[in-house]
Amino acid sequence: LLKFQEENVPSTSASNSPKLTFVEKAKLSAISHISGVQKIRSPFGGKIPQYGVECNKGIAEHIKKLDEWGPDIFEINRLSRGHSLTTVTYNILKNRGLLKVFNIQPGPMINYLLVLEHHYRDNPYHNQIHAADVTQSMNVLISSPALQGLFSDLEILSAIFASAIHDVDHPGFTNQYLINSNSELAIMYNDESVLEQHHLAVAFKLLQDSSCDFLANLTKKQRKLLRKMTIDMVLATDMSKHMSLLADLKTMVEAKKVAGSSVLTLEKYPDRIQVLQSMIHLADLSNPTKPIDLYRSWNQRIMEEYWRQGDREKDLGLELSPMCDRYNVTLEKSQVGFIDFIVHPIFETWADLVVPHAQHILDQLEINREWYQERIPEEQQDARNDNESNTQDDGNTSEDT
Numbered sequence: 001l002l003k004f005q006e007e008n009v010p011s012t013s014a015s016n017s018p019k020l021t022f023v024e025k026a027k028l029s030a031i032s033h034i035s036g037v038q039k040i041r042s043p044f045g046g047k048i049p050q051y052g053v054e055c056n057k058g059i060a061e062h063i064k065k066l067d068e069w070g071p072d073i074f075e076i077n078r079l080s081r082g083h084s085l086t087t088v089t090y091n092i093l094k095n096r097g098l099l100k101v102f103n104i105q106p107g108p109m110i111n112y113l114l115v116l117e118h119h120y121r122d123n124p125y126h127n128q129i130h131a132a133d134v135t136q137s138m139n140v141l142i143s144s145p146a147l148q149g150l151f152s153d154l155e156i157l158s159a160i161f162a163s164a165i166h167d168v169d170h171p172g173f174t175n176q177y178l179i180n181s182n183s184e185l186a187i188m189y190n191d192e193s194v195l196e197q198h199h200l201a202v203a204f205k206l207l208q209d210s211s212c213d214f215l216a217n218l219t220k221k222q223r224k225l226l227r228k229m230t231i232d233m234v235l236a237t238d239m240s241k242h243m244s245l246l247a248d249l250k251t252m253v254e255a256k257k258v259a260g261s262s263v264l265t266l267e268k269y270p271d272r273i274q275v276l277q278s279m280i281h282l283a284d285l286s287n288p289t290k291p292i293d294l295y296r297s298w299n300q301r302i303m304e305e306y307w308r309q310g311d312r313e314k315d316l317g318l319e320l321s322p323m324c325d326r327y328n329v330t331l332e333k334s335q336v337g338f339i340d341f342i343v344h345p346i347f348e349t350w351a352d353l354v355v356p357h358a359q360h361i362l363d364q365l366e367i368n369r370e371w372y373q374e375r376i377p378e379e380q381q382d383a384r385n386d387n388e389s390n391t392q393d394d395g396n397t398s399e400d401t
Helices: 022-032 059-063 073-079 084-095 106-119 128-141 153-165 175-180 184-188 194-206 220-235 239-259 269-284 292-316 331-353 359-373 378-393
Strands: 003-008 038-042
Touching: 059 073, 059 084, 073 084, 073 128, 073 292, 084 106, 084 128, 084 153, 106 153, 106 194, 128 153, 128 269, 153 194, 153 220, 153 269, 175 184, 175 194, 175 292, 184 194, 194 220, 220 269, 239 269, 239 331, 269 331, 292 331, 292 359, 331 359
Parallel strands: none
Antiparallel strands: 003 038
16 A cells, blocks of 8 residues: 655755854754654555545454454454554544544545554564554543543544554664663654654654645644643653552542542643553553453563563573563463553452443453463472462562562
8 A cells, every 4th residue: 555665864954044054054964864654655545445544344343342352353354455554544534533633534544554564573473463453442541431521523533643653663672672772763862752752753654745634734832832742641651650650540549439429530741641640550450350361462462572571681691671581480470460560450440430431441450360360380489479478477478569
């Protein structure tokens, strides 16, 4: 559908201005050049297919499930011929009526999504299928009856957009690896949310091509606010922000309980963006809450990506990151720990906020935990039980920490 010329986007015309000094031109050129961004030679044209791209028979049944938790995103990718991100994002926005609300033209929308897909690398995990999964999960979370009528159309558009772009041009390595290896991205972004800042830069750079600017009919005010919200949301996907997000979400739940109200009121921007940030983070962490077959598929993919990083760390003489040693890791044990210490606490807090509309998500999470718990090798299970027993004897239960 798209032909790409593997070259960097040229510098802005301003850098060629005779009024600028050589140093000023060099600075502008560096700013306008973003690593990983490629130029479109021939954008998509012609009539838009029903689902955004040409799909195989059977896709309709899966499109109907975009409002449900845990559709088979891998099957959607197969039926859409490798265009799950475009298919999912386009159909969510169309079904929500947002294309009409903001006069979004389908042509530039499809152009942008296909270009965005192309800029997702062929990583085992951080690829366009993951982006489609997060986008679909966000669509369900923001549709919770407890949140009905709380968010504007622009906020919903921003949430779907942020989810779609949140990992674009991900290299398949963690922030810490990029920092430890003195990568160009870490240098550019001063070791601060390196990947997340890069994803945002690439995504907004792609919008500068007129054939891809599907937001062209937004007002300047709308566009500015969408950009601000998108930045705030994507930066919240940095895992180093997890504990602060969880703490803020717990505070919001407690405030709701103190108020004695079953209805959320989010009158100020900090409260509204906090919930939006929580949702994109939840969507990004949602693999353990999906049907077990999907969860296992995602696990195999993330472990392969971690192991590739571990191999690279060994080659460079760097200390191996957690989970990255392919010869010294137990998948089952690591997943139980991941659920217990990361995933369950934040989904449980979310469930308290939107009670009772997330209980089915918690139920599936518990089923998946038990599945992995039962498969931990016996000797490791005994050691885990001993550690838990010692922790309880010391009075340091999970509720106390």
